[in-house]
Amino acid sequence: MFSGIVETMGIITQLEIINGCKQFTISPQSVFNDLVVGDSIAVNGVCLTVTQFTDQSFQVTAVPETLRLTNLDRLTVGSKVNLERSLTLNRRIGGHYVQGHVDGIGQILEIKNDASDAWLVKISLPEKLSKYVVPKGYIGLDGMSITVIESTPEWFTVTFIPHTQAVTITHQYSEGDMINIEVDIMGKYVEKLLGGYANAS
Structure with a gap:
């Protein structure tokens, strides 16, 4: 479980490529000095398992299904990624509960300057996810907990403030880029509960 608050960026x-899987060695900008093999870490919002580590880097492996469903297959040596270690019980949750299970990929359709050097970004929305995205609701984008501004069945908008641009990979976004999307899990639970109630009736 994660909070959607990026701790640091890393570089591949x-x-x-090993048996169809991709093994990434990642060097975080801020060193993680408490990693152990088996830890979960969110890489662009994808929950992966630490398999090896040194003082300066760690390794994770993405299986073919993960590569198919996320933007990790587009990463190359030199790519920057958002990183967040899993939550601990004594840590504040500044964002929202994020599982690290990507639901789909969206494409950046438009980037416009907003007030105070913020960016207003329009992102395409897979049809199957549109019912879970609501104005002022949470959404996970490349592992970042972001508030939705406007939503339609085909797209939604968010704002990236200057601070977010400075401490995450958003500063390198451009129109046409693909972004990992994880919708708020609470909407899924509500849907399932209401579905069970309707079936019982």
């Missing part, structure tokens, strides 16, 4: 320093 090595990439190997």
Whole structure:
């Protein structure tokens, strides 16, 4: 479980393809000094397992299904990624509950300057996810907990403030880029509960 508050950015320093899987070696800008093998870490919002680590880097592996459903397959050596370690019980949740299970990929359709150097960004929305995205609701984008501004069945908008641009990979976004999307899990639970109630009736 994660909060959607990016701890630091990392850079892909090595990439190997092993039996159809991709093994990434990632060097975080702020060193993680408490990693152990088996830890969960969100890489662009995708929950992956630490398999090896050193003082300066760690390794994770993405299986073919993960590569198919996320933007990790587009990463190359030198790519920057958002990183967040899993939550601990004594830590504030500044964003919202994020599982690290990406629901789909959206494409950046438009980037416009907003007030105070913020960006107003329009992102395409897979049809199957549109019912879970609501104005002023939470959404996970490349592992970032972001508030939705406007939503339609085909797209939604968000704002990236200057601070977010400075401490995450949003500063390198451009129109046409693909972004990992995780919708708020609470909407899924409500849907399932209401579905059970309707069936019982």
